[in-house]
Amino acid sequence: MPSPVVRTAGIVRWSGTAGAVTVSATGTGPVRLRISYTRRDGDAGVARTLREETRTLRGSTAYTSEVAHDPGDVACGERAYLGLVVMTEPAAGNGPQVSEVAVHGPACPAAPTPSRSTASTSDPTPTPTPSPYVTGSATVPSGSSRPASPTSDPPDDSPPQTFRRPTDGFSPQPSLERLLPASPSAEQDGPEPAPDPHVENEPWDGG
Numbered sequence: 176m177p178s179p180v181v182r183t184a185g186i187v188r189w190s191g192t193a194g195a196v197t198v199s200a201t202g203t204g205p206v207r208l209r210i211s212y213t214r215r216d217g218d219a220g221v222a223r224t225l226r227e228e229t230r231t232l233r234g235s236t237a238y239t240s241e242v243a244h245d246p247g248d249v250a251c252g253e254r255a256y257l258g259l260v261v262m263t264e265p266a267a268g269n270g271p272q273v274s275e276v277a278v279h280g281p282a283c284p285a286a287p288t289p290s291r292s293t294a295s296t297s298d299p300t301p302t303p304t305p306s307p308y309v310t311g312s313a314t315v316p317s318g319s320s321r322p323a324s325p326t327s328d329p330p331d332d333s334p335p336q337t338f339r340r341p342t343d344g345f346s347p348q349p350s351l352e353r354l355l356p357a358s359p360s361a362e363q364d365g366p367e368p369a370p371d372p373h374v375e376n377e378p379w380d381g382g
Contacts, residue, residue, distance in 0.1 A: 179204040179236070184267035189274040191257035193243040196272070198232055198263060205233040206263055212244040213258035213275075222258060249280035 179202030188194040200206050208230040215222040225246055232238045242259065249255045258275040 176204045177202070178265055179206065181206055181263045181265050181267040183269050184208075184261050184263050184272050185269075186259055186261055186272050186274040187239070189242075189259045189276060191276045191278050192245060193241075194259060194274070195239055195241050196259075196261045198238040198240070198267070200232075200236050200238075203234050203236060205231050206238070206265070208232055208238075208240060209262045209264070210242055211260040212246065213260060214246050215256045215258075216249075217254065220256070222256070246278075249278055251280045251283040253280045254278070255280075 179200040182199040182201065183197075184199075185197045186194060187197055196208070196210070198206055198208060210228040210230070211224055212226045213222045213224050226244055228242075230240060232240070246255070246257050255278050256275050257278055258273060261272040
């Protein structure tokens with residue numbers, strides 16, 4: 176029996192794991208149906224073939240065939256594109272048919288949130304430290320004076336004495352003259368006293 180002419184091939188249903196295809200021919204002769212299942216991960220992924228099937232259709236001019244395949248799980252937070260490719264021999268008048276659906280993986284679990292107690296112990300409140308550069312004057316208790324150094328001499332309350340260098344024509348300090356004895360020559364150099372008319376001077380005989 177000669178092979179019929181395949182008018183059309185089509186995909187009437189496809190979910191990524193299951194679907195149905197149709198074929199229309201001019202005669203009841205055998206028609207070879209070729210089916211491929213593909214998958215690509217992500218928008219920039221490259222499609223790869225997961226499985227291929229071949230079926231022979233005969234005895235009618237219109238066919239509907241169910242298809243199914245498990246492409247595997249999709250990772251959390253990811254997206255995969257699952258495809259179905261249908262071709263016939265002889266080739267259908269409308270050429271190969273392709274259908275592709277996007278399947279999303281489950282949501283990823285949320286990251287654990289640190290508890291309030293953990294947050295409080297991980298960031299303790301800093302304790303202020305006294306600065307070593309703080310300056311200030313010491314406070315002396317009232318009613319007391321600053322003690323003198325044990326190695327210092329007692330204070331001298333007497334007024335300072337001024338000593339002048341002696342020069343020609345000046346006599347020693349008056350305070351020093353009072354300490355000097357009267358000079359005998361000073362008594363001899365003075366004017367002789369007048370004789371007392373009431374005193375008679377008698378010669379001294381040495382006896």
